[in-house]
Amino acid sequence: MDEIFSLKNKKIWIAGHKGMVGSALCRRLESEKCDIIVAQKSELDLTRQEKTEKWIAKNKPDIVIMAAAKAGGIIANNNAQADFLYDNLSMAQNVIHGSYKAGVNKLLYLGSSCIYPKNITQPIKEEYLLSGKLEPTNEGYAIAKIAGLKLCEKYKQQYGCNFISAMPCNLYGVNDRFDEEKSHVIPALIMKFHKAVVQNISEISIWGSGTPLREFLYVDDLADACVFLLKNYSDSSHVNIGSGYDISIAKLAEMIAHIVGYKGNIIFDKSKPDGMKRKLMDISKMSSMGWIAKTNLNDGLKKAYEYYLSIEKII
Numbered sequence: 001m002d003e004i005f006s007l008k009n010k011k012i013w014i015a016g017h018k019g020m021v022g023s024a025l026c027r028r029l030e031s032e033k034c035d036i037i038v039a040q041k042s043e044l045d046l047t048r049q050e051k052t053e054k055w056i057a058k059n060k061p062d063i064v065i066m067a068a069a070k071a072g073g074i075i076a077n078n079n080a081q082a083d084f085l086y087d088n089l090s091m092a093q094n095v096i097h098g099s100y101k102a103g104v105n106k107l108l109y110l111g112s113s114c115i116y117p118k119n120i121t122q123p124i125k126e127e128y129l130l131s132g133k134l135e136p137t138n139e140g141y142a143i144a145k146i147a148g149l150k151l152c153e154k155y156k157q158q159y160g161c162n163f164i165s166a167m168p169c170n171l172y173g174v175n176d177r178f179d180e181e182k183s184h185v186i187p188a189l190i191m192k193f194h195k196a197v198v199q200n201i202s203e204i205s206i207w208g209s210g211t212p213l214r215e216f217l218y219v220d221d222l223a224d225a226c227v228f229l230l231k232n233y234s235d236s237s238h239v240n241i242g243s244g245y246d247i248s249i250a251k252l253a254e255m256i257a258h259i260v261g262y263k264g265n266i267i268f269d270k271s272k273p274d275g276m277k278r279k280l281m282d283i284s285k286m287s288s289m290g291w292i293a294k295t296n297l298n299d300g301l302k303k304a305y306e307y308y309l310s311i312e313k314i315i
């Protein structure tokens with residue numbers, strides 16, 4: 001496939017470069033002949049409109065990748081819906097509108113598979129967006145992500161901006177957030193099982209029924225997909241990015257326990273929410289363009305555990 005957009009010698013701003021996704025993008029873009037620019041959090045608060053617009057106007061990126069987000073697992077989302085909605089909505093509108101004003105050539109906005117309705121046919125096609133009610137535990141986050149995606153679509157329709165958006169499934173990997181309460185399921189379970197091994201604990205409780213199904217993607221694969229889209233995609237409709245496979249939380253817990261060496265019991269705390277029963281995305285749009293994920297779940301989980309071991313002492 002011939003590339004339609006070149007990254008060569010372009011100035012690319014990765015908004016959110018310190019996060020799991022942003023840092024994977026920095027690693028991936030090292031092999032492209034482009035110039036990466038970043039803004040430190042202390043220097044720029046993306047929820048502030050004027051400051052964000054000024055920063056973009058002054059630094060004049062050719063390309064913007066919107067990887068900044070307030071993200072977290074099911075309980076963090078559910079307990080702070082106002083913060084998840086406000087922070088993500090304001091960051092999206094400030095970065096997207098600021099990029100429009102500064103004449104940015106191309107922008108890639110990143111959302112999440114939680115934008116889709118709770119009870120929806122699987123695998124989920126891009127066009128199922130807004131066809132039903134959202135999962136209540138992450139409604140605030142999902143509304144913000146839908147607004148960002150729609151902003152890209154509308155700026156393209158009204159002003160011809162080359163703004164595209166991609167919706168990844170559940171992500172994990174290097175630079176993930178490890179916190180038993182606030183993080184997503186993979187880092188939380190790595191932490192819980194590892195501590196159980198070290199402290200000789202024989203029973204670990206995990207949240208929910210264990211029956212929900214989730215699709216996971218290693219973050220470096222997402223970064224590769226983002227570069228692929230920047231080079232090859234310019235349509236206004238968003239694109240799903242996933243691995244194409246899902247797994248139950250119970251099975252995932254068994255895989256992580258095996259990798260970490262935990263041999264005790266796993267029990268399910270049904271007082272904690274399950275969230276969506278299933279959210280497997282239809283990835284045929286991406287695969288028909290020629291992109292597929294490279295890292296299988298077992299290998300990705302091993303890398304995530306290695307990363308955890310490398311930072312365990314400092315968290």
Ligand code: GFB
Nearest residue numbers: 073074077114138183184185188206207208212273274275
């Ligand atoms: O990773 P997670 O928080 O993401 O949870 P969601 C996935 C599933 O794992 C849920 C279960 O059914 C949880 O109940 N689970 C079991 C656990 N044990 C744990 C644990 O110790 N920690 C966590 N976090 N989960 C988030 C959304 O939903 O996914 C966000 O709230 C976002 O909006 C993100 O879209 C990708 O897939 O349930």
